Amino acid sequence: MEEKKIVMTGGGSAGHVTPNLALIPKLKEQGYIIEYIGTEDGIEKGIILNETIEYHSIVSGKLRRYFDIKNFSDPFKVVKGVFQAKKILKKVNPKVVFSKGGFVSVPVVLGAYMNKIPVVAHESDMTPGLANKIVAPFCNKICVTFPESLKQLDKNKAVLTGTPIRKQLFEGSRIIGKRICKFSDDKPVIMIIGGSLGSKVINNAIYSKINELLDKYNIIHLCGKGNLNSELVGKSGYVQFEYVSEELPHLMQATDIFISRAGANAIFEILALKKLNILIPLSAKASRGDQILNAKSFEKNGYSLVIEEEELNGNLLLEKLTYLIENKSEYYNAMKKSTLKEGVDNIVNVILGEAKK
Structure with a gap:
């Protein structure tokens, strides 16, 4: 045969x-x-x-x-x-x-x-x-x-x-995800996704306000190959990875808020999991502008809050996180109504x- x-x-x-x-x-x-x-x-x-x-x-x-x-x-x-x-x-x-x-x-x-x-x-x-x-x-x-x-x-x-969308993403465990990261309190968990190659712009915005962020949140940082920050190793409430494979479903289930680039695969996975998110698309200078269009579509539909890369800084990020949490019910409702299959x-x-x- x-x-x-x-x-x-x-x-x-x-x-x-x-x-x-x-x-x-x-x-x-x-x-x-x-x-x-x-x-x-x-x-x-x-x-x-x-x-x-x-x-x-x-x-x-x-x-x-x-x-x-x-x-x-x-x-x-x-x-x-x-x-x-x-x-x-x-x-x-x-x-x-x-x-x-x-x-x-x-x-x-x-x-x-x-x-x-x-x-x-x-x-x-x-x-x-x-x-x-x-x-x-x-x-x-x-x-x-x-x-x-x-x-x-x-x-x-x-x-x-x-x-x-990988079926495994829905099979993760929040408990296992928090255990992997050694998060023992009930602070909301932020996951930062800069793409498989990482994003220095996003990483630097996070580092500039790391102490203020860690006062309120636990952080899972997917920082990209070669971008691990030696100064933050072992810092309480902060865990960093160059790249994650098998643990990803657990880490995503443990996450409450995503700060992510706007590649289609990442944003549709976030939408499928119905998680709050801030999208920071690659700028038109560094790309063909596809992530900007993806992000605008998600923003228009009420699924995401968007920050343009050129405007990104630590203070703006803190401000947008506060806004997102204060208005979370609007974002959850929009994601629940999504017809994207x-x-x-x-x-x-x-x-x-x-x-x-």
Whole structure:
């Protein structure tokens, strides 16, 4: 009997990898074997190997919207990656390739197209990222999170599915989360999420008011790789992590208020958990502005309070936290009324539909 396989891809940041993990259990239930294509040194490798999924490495150049000397060499890496991906996919022979975006996905999607393998992509943000813009002509279907995204893509390919949220996030324990952090009192818990690479701007705003914050709150700080603050190690009520995996569901359940970047995966997880939150989107100077649009949408719907990165400082953060707590019932009510759907089943149905053709 022929093995049914699906190859997944996506990388460069955790946001291009972890949504894939939400889909894998459902696809396995349908009898599919999952394999993954990523880069040798990308964040995706560690995350996927931790799930004991077969991993194939290719080279890929980063896609940039700004000038960098590597812009001259990286296109050659992409071309090399296309032929590496084509060879791997011919050997693996999956029924479908699922792409979550990021620069590694470009050669994989092109390799699939050359092998006549159907491709389903997913776009988390309101506006398609550069990688998804490039691969869109070679995809059979593109799943989107926001209704606004449908207008920007081929109407024959775009499907409104929502974003995949890991089932494990709902299975965490507040008690275990507080125990991991050694929080023994009843102060509200704040979790700070600066993305998988961390945010110096957010970190510095927190450090500038750390004592005032710790008077009222316990703090879980996901500060990003290489950003641990040695001066705060062992400080009562404060715990910091570069990156969290298995403990995350417990830590999120223990959290009362999130201070977070506005990547789509993070904000939809916060919304699904119905937690108070302050969003600090990446500025337009440092990004294509997708997080600003995501944050504005959540602010307009009453799910989130937003601080622009350019305005962020410790005093403003304290002020906004006070406002959020004083008006928490309005935010909870808006989140309870949300019609934004958890997307695992919808996306799996699109993938299976292409696999069966």
